[in-house]
Structures are given as C-alpha cells and as structure tokens.
Amino acid sequence: MQYLCPSFATLAKQQQLIHFNDFWDLTIPWFEAPNHRRNGWSGVIEYTLTDLNGHSHRYFIKRQENHNTRSLRHPFSGEPTYRRELISILKLQALNVPTLDVVYYQERKEKNNHQAILISKALENYQSFGEWYKSNPDEHQLATAFKRLAAIIKQLHHHKLAHYCLYPNHVFIKSDEKNTFDIRLIDLEKVRYTPISAQGRYKDLDCFLRHASGFSPNHLKMFFDEYFKNLSKFSHIQHKLIQQLSQQ
CATH class of the missing domain: 3.30.200 (Phosphorylase Kinase; domain 1)
Incomplete structure (x- = not known):
C-alpha cells in the first residue's frame, strides 16, 4: 500500500x-x-x-x-x-x-x-487539549472548545467508528483571535468500526473521562451535555458516565 x-x-x-x-x-x-x-x-x-x-x-x-x-x-x-x-x-x-x-x-x-x-x-501552533486546558483559557473559550470537541466525537460515533484511545493528549487544538477553534484527532491506529455503536461510544467517552483528571467536573459536564444533546432518551451510557463524573 x-x-x-x-x-x-x-x-x-x-x-x-x-x-x-x-x-x-x-x-x-x-x-x-x-x-x-x-x-x-x-x-x-x-x-x-x-x-x-x-x-x-x-x-x-x-x-x-x-x-x-x-x-x-x-x-x-x-x-x-x-x-x-x-x-x-x-x-x-x-x-x-x-x-x-x-x-x-x-x-x-x-x-x-x-x-x-x-x-x-506538523500541526503548527496546535497544543494537546490537555496542555491547552492548563493554559487557563476563559470560560467562554472553554465552553466553545468543549462543545466543538463534543460535536467532533459525536460525528465520529455517528459513523459507527470509535477512536479506542481517546486521551485528551490525542486531541489537538488551535485557536485564533476570534476564539474559533480548530480541533484535530491524532493517533488513529486503533480506530475501529463498532456495529454496536453504544460500545464504541462508551469506550471513547470513558477513556476521555478517566484521563481528564485535571479537568473541572463542571467543564466535563459541559462536554457530556453537548455530546448527549438532542438524544430522544436517557441512555445507560449517560447514567454510567454521570456516576463516574460524580466521583471525579
């Protein structure tokens, strides 16, 4: 190839x-x-x-x-x-x-x-999401970035694909003077098709949550709220993640 x-x-x-x-x-x-x-x-x-x-x-x-x-x-x-x-x-x-x-x-x-x-x-002027979070962005920037990330992950899962190694450091982010965020997913060697989409969703979201130990629970809740927005019913995945988030 x-x-x-x-x-x-x-x-x-x-x-x-x-x-x-x-x-x-x-x-x-x-x-x-x-x-x-x-x-x-x-x-x-x-x-x-x-x-x-x-x-x-x-x-x-x-x-x-x-x-x-x-x-x-x-x-x-x-x-x-x-x-x-x-x-x-x-x-x-x-x-x-x-x-x-x-x-x-x-x-x-x-x-x-x-x-x-x-x-x-090379991803010029990008930082890992974890590094960017530590740089003390303001609340508006945080809300915009977490919502953008949630939309990207949701789009991935919509196609029944899962990253399977979704650490915050495998997400790269760059902002401009207008607070528009360009986010890229990297380290994709483990990406796989998951016909049972719930399995892939939970694997990725659980991985992100477990490796986001330095993140505020309020900001993580913002991320999950955006990800699960417009879903017709409360899923067992949401229930499990909310339980884990409450223990952060």
Whole structure:
C-alpha cells in the first residue's frame, strides 16, 4: 500500500528525497525515541523542508520495522500499525472528521523485515487539549472548545467508528483571535468500526473521562451535555458516565 501527495513529492524531490531509502536513512535525532514492542520498533523524527521561495514546511516522519498488529485479515504476520493509521486518517477525512494531513506512506519487505514510513504535516501552533486546558483559557473559550470537541466525537460515533484511545493528549487544538477553534484527532491506529455503536461510544467517552483528571467536573459536564444533546432518551451510557463524573 502506498500514498503520496503530489505537492509533497515535488518539495521532497527538490531536496533529493525521492525513494523509500532516502527517508529511511535520514540520520537526525529522534523526536520520539523508538518504541520496542510487537517484536519490532517504531519511532518519529521531525524534519523541515524548505521550498524554492525559502518557506519552511515541518513534517513528522514515522518509521517502523516489524511493528505489526494482527487482524482478521492478517491473523499471522499482522500488518504495519502505520498502515492501519493511514487507513483511519483517510477514512476520517472522507467523513469530514478533522485529523492529520498525511502526505506520504510506503512500506516494503527488506531482508524479511516489514518496514513502513508514514509522513504527515506538523500541526503548527496546535497544543494537546490537555496542555491547552492548563493554559487557563476563559470560560467562554472553554465552553466553545468543549462543545466543538463534543460535536467532533459525536460525528465520529455517528459513523459507527470509535477512536479506542481517546486521551485528551490525542486531541489537538488551535485557536485564533476570534476564539474559533480548530480541533484535530491524532493517533488513529486503533480506530475501529463498532456495529454496536453504544460500545464504541462508551469506550471513547470513558477513556476521555478517566484521563481528564485535571479537568473541572463542571467543564466535563459541559462536554457530556453537548455530546448527549438532542438524544430522544436517557441512555445507560449517560447514567454510567454521570456516576463516574460524580466521583471525579
């Protein structure tokens, strides 16, 4: 499987980055040190390309080797986790759920090693939702951001998809001078289709709540009120989450 954004291909070619090896052999410090598991490894570097007009473009280059996940389609050897992430990114983009902008994906078998590269644009001037919350935004900003986030998660679940790793730090946010918020979902390798939609909803909302220990219960209630707005009846999911929220 492969994916290539034409504008990125042109920019990379200007700096002699054309083939898989050109990206694989880049020797710069790790942005995220390699994670060794699943009998393989995966790691991330940050790389800047400069266009002919002198403008800089930052990217994150994710590389992995034998870092595979087994699935029904690939029960024995598994498939690269970055392939799963690419598929999820493209799926969310098709559904207008905001996420990363991917520009390159390629994989290969090299001496019996399954290698993959996934490159995405850096989220310039974004913060994780957790970091942004700690920056003491005012109540109007908080209300706007939590409502926007709730709408995005609700949209994801409407399509019977679940993130399955919805930590506040896997949500990135950027605001402008008009307090308009752009929110993106990242780390999508675990996204899955959940035909029983209630299961996926609870998994994501419970995960977000459990990892929002520094958040005010009032702000979390604001988030859940927006998420469950316009539902025809009070669900068991709401009941469970309200119980958990009362214990925060």
